[in-house]
Amino acid sequence: MVSEEDLSDRFEKLKNVVRDFIKLIGDNPDRPELKDTPERVARMWLWELASGYGKDPDEHLKYFYVNSANYISTNRLVAILNIPVRSICEHHLLPFYGNAYIVYVPSNEVFGLSKFARVVDVFARRLQLQERLTEEVADYLFEKLKTEGLLVMIEAIHTCALIRGVEEPLSMVTLTTRGELSTDIKLREEALRIIRTRKPRKSLWFLKP
Ligand SMILES: [Zn+2]
Known part of the structure; x- marks a missing residue:
């Protein structure tokens, strides 16, 4: 601390x-x-x-309201969608921002909805690479949820590219899987289908052509 x-x-x-x-x-x-x-x-x-340094995602942190419309539970999977991501690119010290999507196989571990946003936030509030942020969130949740399978996807807009006049790619997607969501192709397809059915938050729309 x-x-x-x-x-x-x-x-x-x-x-x-x-x-x-x-x-x-x-x-x-x-x-x-x-x-x-x-x-x-x-x-x-x-x-x-940079408030994420030295913080443990287990500690009580700022509460984020996750709308229940962004929570989907099927008989095999639980999905939390449109979790806000706000971070700083470590190459340029400029923000990247977007959404995280977390899908996992339900286990006996009870995990409040707001907790997912907290976990993302603790790892995001420091100098980051989107790829590493995705892996860190996945590693942490895979251990804590004691789940058989997990998928973490982040879609973000990098203002370093935007502001310096790079047209493409404005938005970058990173995805990582653990357990059954790595090995079971059908289950992974189901997870991705759930993510695809959801609309992104409005903040991302205005930048899209
Ligand atoms: Zn950058």
């Missing part, structure tokens, strides 16, 4: 770094409009964008 003392020390240092950053890219950190920017940026990084 990160101590408050350590955090406020890093906050002070980070503010200076942001100030230097503004200067080094050619602007003037002393102009009035930028007065509060170093503090705002440092706060955003430490308490939001």
